[in-house]
Amino acid sequence: MKKVVIIGPESTGKSTLSEQLAKHYNTTWVPEYAREYLIEHGTEYTYDDLLTIAKGQVALEESYINRAAPFAKVLFVDTDQYVMKVWCEFVFGKCHQWVLDQITKRKYDLYLLCNIDLPWIHDPLREYPDLAPRLELYEIYKNLLTNQSVPWVEISGNYDERLQKAIQAVNVLHV
Helix, strand or coil, rough: CCCEEEEECCCCCCHHHHHHHHHHCCEEECCHHHHHHHHHHHCCCCCCHHHHHHHHHHHHHHHHHHHHHCCCCCEECCCCCHHHHHHHHHHHHCCCCHHHHHHHCCCCCEEEEEEECCCCCCCCCCCCCCCHHHHHHHHHHHHHHHCCCCCEHHHHHCCCHHHHHHHHHHHCCCC
16 A cells, blocks of 8 residues: 655645545545644643653554555545654754654655645634744754655645645556
């Protein structure tokens, strides 16, 4: 089974794209665990909460892999440990070693990096509506992907254009 991760700053259409791709390929997608966690526990999180969220994301992903593995050719993952690394470092200036270890252990076939060219949509769980931090976060993600070995594609444009670009990128994996 191929695994495709959708990453990028908040409010860049990651969940929408994950769901659209899963529908297009008649498969499933792993949602972002942080959303569920923050709804349940509130938005005043600590550095240690981010480790709990990171572990929850991995457990959720593993549960989807175990269910989908015999049947699915591709699994879409909304958020991985790179997102947790960026979140930890951007907010707290440091990252849990467990997150860094997971980045080296977990293997993916493709990353789709969502650009900030969609309008920011208010959501009580989102923190950075202003352009400056959105740009900074996007550049952090882009630098991370540039300096790792897995192929990645920038996804930009309106929702339809994003979907078409993502489908073209995923099709290269021969799923």
